[in-house]
Amino acid sequence: MAHVRIFDTTLRDGEQTPGVALNTAQKIEIAKQLARLNVDIIEAGFPITSQGDFDAVQRIAREVRGPVICALARTAAADIERAAQALEPAAAGRIHVFTSGSKIHLEHMLRKSEDQVIEASLESVRLARRYVDDVEFSAQDCTRSELDFLVRLYGAAIEAGATTLNIPDTVGYGMPDEYAALIRTLRERIPGAEGVHFSTHCHDDLGLAVANSLAAVGAGATQVECTINGIGERAGNASLEEVVMALETRKDVWGHHTQIATRELYRTSRMVSMMTGTPVPPNKAVVGDNAFAHESGIHQDGVIKHLETYEIMSAETVGRDAGVLVMGKHSGRRAFRRTLEDLGYGELEDDKVNTLFKAFKDLTDRKQSVTSEDIRALVEVETARVPQTYVLESVQFQSGTNMTPVATVRLTTDTGSYEEAATGDGPVDAVYHALERIAQVPIALEAYEIRSVGSGKDALGEVTVRVSSEGRSVHGRGLSTDVVEASALAYVDVLNKLAAGVARQTPPVATP
Ligand code: KIV
Numbered sequence: 001m002a003h004v005r006i007f008d009t010t011l012r013d014g015e016q017t018p019g020v021a022l023n024t025a026q027k028i029e030i031a032k033q034l035a036r037l038n039v040d041i042i043e044a045g046f047p048i049t050s051q052g053d054f055d056a057v058q059r060i061a062r063e064v065r066g067p068v069i070c071a072l073a074r075t076a077a078a079d080i081e082r083a084a085q086a087l088e089p090a091a092a093g094r095i096h097v098f099t100s101g102s103k104i105h106l107e108h109m110l111r112k113s114e115d116q117v118i119e120a121s122l123e124s125v126r127l128a129r130r131y132v133d134d135v136e137f138s139a140q141d142c143t144r145s146e147l148d149f150l151v152r153l154y155g156a157a158i159e160a161g162a163t164t165l166n167i168p169d170t171v172g173y174g175m176p177d178e179y180a181a182l183i184r185t186l187r188e189r190i191p192g193a194e195g196v197h198f199s200t201h202c203h204d205d206l207g208l209a210v211a212n213s214l215a216a217v218g219a220g221a222t223q224v225e226c227t228i229n230g231i232g233e234r235a236g237n238a239s240l241e242e243v244v245m246a247l248e249t250r251k252d253v254w255g256h257h258t259q260i261a262t263r264e265l266y267r268t269s270r271m272v273s274m275m276t277g278t279p280v281p282p283n284k285a286v287v288g289d290n291a292f293a294h295e296s297g298i299h300q301d302g303v304i305k306h307l308e309t310y311e312i313m314s315a316e317t318v319g320r321d322a323g324v325l326v327m328g329k330h331s332g333r334r335a336f337r338r339t340l341e342d343l344g345y346g347e348l349e350d351d352k353v354n355t356l357f358k359a360f361k362d363l364t365d366r367k368q369s370v371t372s373e374d375i376r377a378l379v380e381v382e383t384a385r386v387p388q389t390y391v392l393e394s395v396q397f398q399s400g401t402n403m404t405p406v407a408t409v410r411l412t413t414d415t416g417s418y419e420e421a422a423t424g425d426g427p428v429d430a431v432y433h434a435l436e437r438i439a440q441v442p443i444a445l446e447a448y449e450i451r452s453v454g455s456g457k458d459a460l461g462e463v464t465v466r467v468s469s470e471g472r473s474v475h476g477r478g479l480s481t482d483v484v485e486a487s488a489l490a491y492v493d494v495l496n497k498l499a500a501g502v503a504r505q506t507p508p509v510a511t512p
């Protein structure tokens with residue numbers, strides 16, 4: 001199986017992401033991680049552009065071993081000499097010389113004729129070869145360039161000693177078939193092409209950078225230029241993790257392998273995201289938060305029975321924890337039971353699980369995603385539950401500046417449904433007065449505590465109360481995204497505990 005070289009340009013093209021600037025220490029740390037990832041080539045920077053870039057390339061060349069260290073240069077002697085100087089300490093160094101291939105670039109940007117561009121490229125590649133054996137040559141904007149000119153230009157680069165020909169889709173304009181055909185034609189038409197590597201460098205303006213890179217591999221490219229998390233100029237570059245995992249997962253299609261240590265992918269992605277301050281979208285392939293998360297009941301049921309029902313690669317292969325079941329609106333009973341088991345509640349009986357599942361489903365109507373902490377709290381409340389003499393049906397309240405808080409509460413018992421209204425010092429106090437009127441039990445509130453389960457605006461509020469009633473002390477607990485409702489539930493819990501411990505209570509009068 002043929003080896004595809006992975007050329008990482010996170011530190012050069014990736015650093016061209018708007019708003020991203022890495023310091024030398026960060027670049028060295030990322031370069032060391034790229035070495036652990038076992039990329040073939042690290043494009044460490046563009047030394048002529050600043051002293052900082054020069055220093056970073058030089059230190060990476062000195063301190064990072066394993067990958068070839070590459071420095072970028074235009075077709076100008078000063079650029080090439082600066083790149084060569086920065087690369088001196090490298091065990092293996094490459095100079096990447098670039099110009100442009102399209103009419104629009106030649107006329108408006110370089111302001112050079114085709115012959116002048118060819119001449120400058122010839123001289124520059126020759127000069128670069130005086131410093132290193134490994135020289136890459138690129139003409140920007142190949143996908144909008146005339147084929148005949150590209151054949152002459154790249155032919156000249158080979159003649160001057162280039163060892164890798166990179167064919168950039170600088171503006172992300174190419175379509176997969178078209179780009180593959182370009183690579184194939186250039187390989188056929190450029191004299192000497194059989195002795196060099198062909199490389200892809202695709203930008204993602206139309207979301208096709210990875211597809212185009214893979215198509216190029218199918219057409220004979222043996223090097224892919226890419227960045228971690230796909231960062232880079234404008235819409236970014238082909239994403240390294242996606243290219244690598246596509247080649248890995250679909251070897252049957254591509255018939256190629258990379259030398260990437262895929263278990264380092266996730267860690268590298270996190271590091272680059274943190275250091276560059278560019279968040280990874282949750283739905284990003286391979287490294288996004290949701291890439292191995294299953295939410296719908298049908299999917300969860302499938303992966304519990306057999307992971308491969310909905311996973312084409314394992315999370316561990318890319319250095320992540322095994323696929324997670326996200327407990328939300330669409331989760332099914334089976335996934336809920338699995339989560340309970342994972343949380344250590346495997347021994348719960350079916351009817352308890354059913355009650356908990358209902359409480360969980362009610363919660364998903366109020367809360368976007370239900371956390372383990374939420375489920376744990378539900379279980380704790382449920383397992384401490386005594387027989388439900390009183391069930392809270394509804395609680396309504398009104399309170400605000402310059403008004404007396406008032407609450408209306410409806411409870412059901414075996415004997416009917418009861419509603420009472422009351423005022424209080426605050427909405428919770430009003431609710432408690434209304435509940436006391438229904439239950440007709442003497443209660444003194446001794447302690448009231450509220451805490452948030454987890455964080456966020458929709459976090460569950462957990463209320464615990466301690467009351468005394470006729471010489472007995474009782475605790476109650478309530479859980480809800482609405483803190484007044486949680487307070488009411490805690491009090492109803494108290495009423496139920498009192499009822500469970502009291503032989504007989506005077507039944508209240510049913511509201512007609
Ligand atoms: O996108 C591009 O064309 C480049 C070149 C310097 C290779 O980044």
Ligand code: ZN
Nearest residue numbers: 013170201233
């Ligand atoms: Zn680029």
